[in-house]
Each structure stands twice: as C-alpha cells, then as structure tokens.
C-alpha cells in the first residue's frame with residue numbers, strides 16, 4: 074500500500090547541546106506533492122532535513138518515510154538529498170558524471186561496478202538537467218546553478234521517491250530557477266514527493282503545492298496562499314516582510 078503521506082514528521086524536537094533547533098515540529102508531506110519549507114536563517118530547516126535523512130537523531134518524536142524509518146528508507150534508496158552548496162567539498166576530484174553515478178551506489182551491489190542500466194540512468198539524468206556537455210568536468214569547475222543541477226541529477230539517477238533539496242535556488246539565475254522548477258514539477262507528477270527549503274517567497278506560487286513556515290516550531294502548514302500571510306510571516310520572521318526586505322536592501326547597500 075502507498076502511504077498517503079510520504080513524509081511524516083511527528084512531534085520532533087532536536088537539540089544541539091543547549092541550542093533548541095526544532096521544537097515539537099509536526100510535518101506531513103503528501104505523496105507526489107511539492108512542499109516548500111520557509112524560514113529565516115537558523116529556523117531549523119537544515120536540521121529538519123538532517124532528521125528526515127537520519128543523520129541527526131531527535132530527542133522527542135519520530136520520522137516515518139513511506140512507512141519506514143529514516144535508516145530503512147535510506148538503505149532502500151528511497152531518499153535523495155541535495156545538500157546546501159556550503160556542505161559540499163567542491164575541490165573533491167570527481168567529475169559531474171561520477172557525482173551523478175553516486176546516486177546509483179545503493180543499487181550497484183557488492184562489486185560496485187556500474188552496469189549498462191546504471192550508465193543509461195546517469196546519461197538520462199544528465200540530459201534532463203541539461204548537463205550532458207559538462208559530464209566530464211570536475212564538479213568545482215561548474216557554475217553555481219550547474220552545481221545545483223548536478224545534484225538534482227544525482228537524485229533523479231537514484232530514482233528516489235522522496236527528494237529533499239536544501240536551498241536549490243540560492244545564487245541561481247531566473248533561467249536555472251525555471252529549469253529546476255519545471256524538472257521538479259515533472260518529477261512530482263510522476264509520484265516523487267519533494268521537500269524544498271527556500272528563502273525565496275517569490276518562487277512559491279509557481280513551485281509549491283504546499284508551504285510550511287518554520288521558526289523552530291511549525292508556524293503554519295498548508296496551501297501557500299493561506300500560509301504566506303502577513304500575520305504568519307511576522308510570526309515566523311519576527312518582522313513585517315516589507316520591513317524585512319527594506320532592511321535587507323539597506324544592509325546590502327551599506
């Protein structure tokens with residue numbers, strides 16, 4: 074049976090020593106939907122991802138992915154994770170093709186030797202993100218937007234049924250943003266469940282079926298137009314959003 078919610082996060086609290094990063098957060102993402110996770114710096118977005126992937130253990134609550142624990146889901150290759158760019162060592166001597174092939178590792182078996190089907194899956198994933206001509210470049214020799222697309226290709230090659238993307242639009246231009254959005258919509262339409270963290274409220278109407286506002290706890294979750302209200306933004310960001318963007322402009326120009 075297919076679970077109606079591919080991602081179920083129940084009452085999860087995470088502490089790093091004395092820092093409370095997530096406070097009794099409950100999140101549900103329906104199968105085949107795109108859900109945007111919105112929150113200010115330090116609101117717990119990456120921590121939520123790490124808890125879902127299973128690299129951070131909650132002090133309260135639990136996570137279920139298509140009915141499995143994070144460890145079991147990871148072992149079964151159900152979850153693809155596109156981390157923040159800062160979390161990746163771009164000087165690592167790996168080509169784009171090799172990075173995308175790491176998405177197949179869970180399927181390669183004992184010998185770790187890719188078969189014809191694995192090469193075909195990697196070629197197809199590279200084509201879908203329009204990186205075929207960059208396949209043999211070292212990953213550090215890509216632009217910011219191409220780097221994001223390389224990791225999205227890894228998730229596609231993995232044939233993950235749950236895809237987590239941490240800030241995929243940070244530092245990318247409008248064209249790449251549109252390419253990634255179209256690609257994600259196609260994946261969701263084929264049944265992949267997608268959770269994306271973003272600061273960019275402007276992408277939400279095009280991108281997301283659902284939105285979650287996070288401020289250590291879940292301030293609101295649901296239809297983006299109902300979640301992204303001035304009242305909720307003030308609760309999540311602590312400032313009137315117009316005021317916040319004015320402050321950011323002033324900071325940038327000073």
Ligand SMILES: Nc1ncnc2c1ncn2[C@@H]1O[C@H](COP(=O)(O)OP(=O)(O)OP(=O)(O)O)[C@@H](O)[C@H]1O
Nearest residue numbers: 089092093094112113114115116117118119120121
């Ligand atoms: N390994 C860690 N050790 C201690 N504190 C941490 C650790 N990782 C995160 N934190 C703290 O936990 C809180 C939540 O951090 P997290 O990275 O989840 O936020 P975020 O919403 O992803 O932020 P950003 O938008 O800046 O990436 C912050 O106060 C952060 O300083």
